[in-house]
Amino acid sequence: MRERGEPVHFADAPFAMARLDGGGIETAYFDYALSPLRDEDSSIAAVLNITPETTGRVVIEQRLAKAQAALAESEAKVRRRTVDLEAALNAKTLLLHEVDHRVKNNLTMIGALLRLQSRQIDDPVITAKLDAMMERIDALATVHRRLYQSDDVTKFDIAGFAESMASGVIGASGRGDIKLVVDIEPIEVQSDYAASLGLILNEMLTNVIKHGLNDGRSGTIKLSARGNGADYVLTVEDDGHGIDLDKKSDGLGRTLISRLSKQAGAKVTWDRLEPGTRVTLTMKSVH
Template sequence: MQPERLQKARELEQQALARKDTNQLAEAYYQYGRTYVFVGDYLASQGYFLKSLRLLDPRGDTFELSRIYVRLGENESRSGRPADAFRYANLAVSVAHRARSLRGLGLGYGLLAILHQHKSDSWMHGNRAAYDSIMYYQQKKGAIYRSLNDTLGIAECSLELGTLYTKVKDDRAIPRIREAYDLMLLIHRDRLLANVMLRLAEAYLVFGRLQLAHQALLEAERRYVANKMDDYDILMGLEQTFVRYYQATGQWKEAFAHQQKANALAVNQLLSDRNGTIAQLNVQYETQKKETLLEAQKRELALRTKTLETQRWLTIVIAVLLVLAAGASVTFFRLYRRNQRISRRNEQLVREQNHRVKNNLQVISSLLNLQAKRLSDEAARTAVGESQLRVQSMAILHQRLYDGERLAEANLDEFIRELVEGVLRTYGNPPVQLSYNIDPVYLSADQAVPVGLILNELTTNACKYAFPGNEHPLFQIDCYLRANRLHIRVTDNGPGLDQSSVPVARTSEPTVLKRESFGMTLIKAQVNQLRGTYRFDTNQPTGTVFTMEFKS
């Protein structure tokens, strides 16, 4: 018995019983059955397969149901009941057809090919009809596995064909078995290679290649031991093939020793069948006990469900009485909730409005960008590009208004950083050293829009005049709140502004020189809207400082 396979089946059974999962329980019984097949206890194996069948049959046609019929047919064939074996094989093929399971059909056709081999040995003595029946099912199985691109299935078909050719002494036997060996080696199915080498040794014996047969037998035995296998069929096949090899080479002592081992295996198999019957009775008793426990649990669950239903109706009656008694309170509560919903709806509408404005501004920005690309005049393209940046600054603001934590207010720190970095990305200047010193301040939309336009103009001017040719460009923004007034200072280290084109100072009644650019005019207009003051100063040794303050 392979302890790891048995442990895996037990764990699967325990999980299935804990979850009350019949599908998983059917798989656990299937694994038990396969475990007992490997040790040659076909009686115990058949019992588990039948238990799995009882759980799978009500589910209808599936691959798992077809597979169970195949395993039942294999056990019936090993136990010398060919009629039952054929019945199960035909059931397996029928279920696989209805379930449209190619793998199920492959297993069913493979079993039919084996059963036709065991039906009579006349195909080994020239009965062409019997031989053609075997080859028919074998070829159908091979075609299915090739269509599925199943390397293991193709290898198994090659091995079965090679074994078939060996029995009719067809010289295609050895190449077929070698092909199966190469495929299984390719997909690392080491546990199956012992059986392949055993079949190859049998083929070498049939064709009189005794030295190669002995090498293959030793390799098969080595792999059997190395993989710690416990497979009755392979072990019996090894001993019988060793007997035939030593008989063919006249080593009668060794042949006798291996024949004794084969006889001991056969005796153990008979004892296993007897012990398996006793074990099967114990298993049936334990299974019936578990099924009785499950039935009791079902009854308890039904009783609990009924109790819960009664409690639910009682709760409903009490709730209705409470509602009738507290009608006035409920009315006031609903009014309160209604006001809350209206407030939330208004908040959603404001956010939706900001979102749509932002989207519209993005559309306008995109249109300006497309228009700028079509202009051939550089001055016009620059003007349109600057307008696009102004629109983009307002779009960023509206995004902050509906994305922020506060309704209709923008976080000044996040707004300034996103705006400045967006302008820098647009102009693509060399890396600029940015410095922000911004107090945590929230501005309303009425104040944030002018501030955004002013900062957009200042950043644009810095990108155009301060940063080009500057090895270490610097751009600094300071923002702090003092005595309910917001102070903003923007500093760069460029060559400075032409004093003939900018206002030297700005108060509530500023004096502006005649030659003002559109950007300077825009700054002036936005400061007026904020009812604030501003000024430009020269930064020593180079650069420009813009300062502004207004009531927050």
């Protein structure tokens, strides 16, 4: 400064010093503002040195920088952990899909075995029972096919399944005189219940073809699925002959429906309509 004659400023210059009020050696920070004081002949007579201490601010800034670095590091850790967890979830999903795929293939194989066996039997009562068993196994195979095609392995859309099963059952019956009317919103249930609910729907739908819209009676199957508070309600309605609610049946269908609905935490009720039958399945959704 003496050479150039201009004021000089140093910001936050560190000094090792001991304070009078005790404590050890610490680093303190000062701003230096040096200004020349000139004589009449403008030569520099003295230097004015203003050195306010900035330690308080500098220490706070240093702490802030440290905290920011620590935050950035933990954010990076969280990001790495998220990537790891996503990879683990993907691996688990893939594995479960693989299992569902195998289960579906094995069920298809069991169905084919039953079909072969059924062809060798002449008794129509037994072949009808075997055919019903094949339909149940096909229904289970379809449940597992939908499970391995779904992105979320924990949930199962029973309403979407019901729609495809209804058109499948009508298609398989070869009946051109049955109309399907669908009014559904997705109903997501725990995938643990998918097999039970799939079997229940199979019984409901095959009963319509077998008992409601049989003997040359044409008609409509109405499928509806709606959220109703905490419960979800799925109904299969036909305008066929109508169920006789007092009749004791020796069939397997309604027994299966009652038992499986208990397992899946669902409730099933039958109503006689004028004309037809309505079966209502009430279940808890997954949130």
